[in-house]
Amino acid sequence: MSDQPATPRRRGAARTNALLQVTLDLATEVGYTGLTIEAVARRAGVGKHTIYRRWPSKAALLLDALSRVWTTDLDYHDTGDVRADLREQFLRSAPALASPPIGPVYRGLIAEAQSDPALRATLHERFLLTVEKRTLDRITRAQHAGELVAGVDLEFAAEVLCGTLYYRHLLSTRPVDEDAVDNLLDMFMAAYSIAR
Amino acid sequence: MSDQPATPRRRGAARTNALLQVTLDLATEVGYTGLTIEAVARRAGVGKHTIYRRWPSKAALLLDALSRVWTTDLDYHDTGDVRADLREQFLRSAPALASPPIGPVYRGLIAEAQSDPALRATLHERFLLTVEKRTLDRITRAQHAGELVAGVDLEFAAEVLCGTLYYRHLLSTRPVDEDAVDNLLDMFMAAYSIAR
CATH class of the missing domain: 1.10.357.10 (Tetracycline Repressor, domain 2)
Known part of the structure; x- marks a missing residue:
């Protein structure tokens, strides 16, 4: 897999993973209540509408972030x-x-x-x-x-x-x-x- | 008991009961998240500092309101x-x-x-x-x-x-x-x- 070219789909998956990791890190730092999509967007270096397009709420974003580490x-x-x-x-x-x-x-x-x-x-x-x-x-x-x-x-x-x-x-x-x-x-x- | 004069202590207890009932009614209407001590004070016709003097938080106020109806x-x-x-x-x-x-x-x-x-x-x-x-x-x-x-x-x-x-x-x-x-x-x- 690592020899495959970075297709748009693979770049998309990597960006999603990075965003979910930022979400989890920030949630761990500031707690669920203190977390905002704006702060996630700022730290991840993306626009907040990029996040809202895919995750309609903080809870939806955190559900996916949690799934990723639910081992x-x-x-x-x-x-x-x-x-x-x-x-x-x-x-x-x-x-x-x-x-x-x-x-x-x-x-x-x-x-x-x-x-x-x-x-x-x-x-x-x-x-x-x-x-x-x-x-x-x-x-x-x-x-x-x-x-x-x-x-x-x-x-x-x-x-x-x-x-x-x-x-x-x-x-x-x-x-x-x-x-x-x-x-x-x-x-x-x-x-x-x-x-x- | 009902023949006793309305002593300050009994008037205080009646005021507390009324306030806790207002709290519960309002919480039922607007939900836990939407409830504010300011709104409870407004509906009960008391200053919000009267409430804060005795209940330091919304949770503390609701705990007492819940105890009253916990039958x-x-x-x-x-x-x-x-x-x-x-x-x-x-x-x-x-x-x-x-x-x-x-x-x-x-x-x-x-x-x-x-x-x-x-x-x-x-x-x-x-x-x-x-x-x-x-x-x-x-x-x-x-x-x-x-x-x-x-x-x-x-x-x-x-x-x-x-x-x-x-x-x-x-x-x-x-x-x-x-x-x-x-x-x-x-x-x-x-x-x-x-x-x-």
Whole structure:
């Protein structure tokens, strides 16, 4: 790929990437509330109408900036031990979701979504539902492997696992730490493990 | 009480109540973001410094306005059937927490708390923790009555019950309806019921 000529499309993608990086850097510096499209345009050296043509709002711009750094590091492992794999992923993703570059921007979008149902739907579809679906995939594999009881619909269980940790992160003063994750997995395994 | 003379203290309490009602009415009309202390002062017919003397911010004023209407209707019943009592309370409180006068103001404060850790701590202490503690009381009584397994610390279970429903309300497009509550209680009872 690196030997290909810089076609207009590739130059466009590079410009978009640079702009999204500026957005994320600036959001990390000044916070979601303090960020303006004007300031992003100034730092990126483009006109603000260039940004508005493609992103109708600050939230839309930040959604794309967030997607770019939302890494596949948040994927589950599959070692054959569902409890260990959930534990590892929850403890790995908790700091990633709480710290820059993802943390403050994500929290700001979640706040903005409280007064904007369309943004809430987009945020749910692009981020939260993705996390729930990956969780559901992992626990469904455990069900097929005979680790979890058969014949139970686990979709809501995936929502409970993710929802409890998001609730703690967003609405309490308590950390998403080993104790919280172990307590949550105790309940999950008590409900669904074949060894309960 | 109604025969007592209108002492300065009682007149003060009546003025506070009237001001908090104006705050709530106005917040319901214009939304959390659109609300200003100036507008509250104008409608209540007081100087804005009268408000600022007692409430340093819009959030502080709204916290007190919300406390006033946060009804004891959100308490659990105790019919001796823990699943039925949790179900009844969740389905009764879900619309109360989603509709005026509580819903939009509560959602606005939760949004504001995302960029204000001190407000998040206050909100957690005054509202969310109260809900969790009442839930813990009800399920602990069920444990003592022999409905739930003994020797298990249920504090985290109370957080899971509340957290899952808050997550759905705040971060998804899905309603807190009978299906959601039944699924959540299926998991809770599978984990902790002596009859599992």
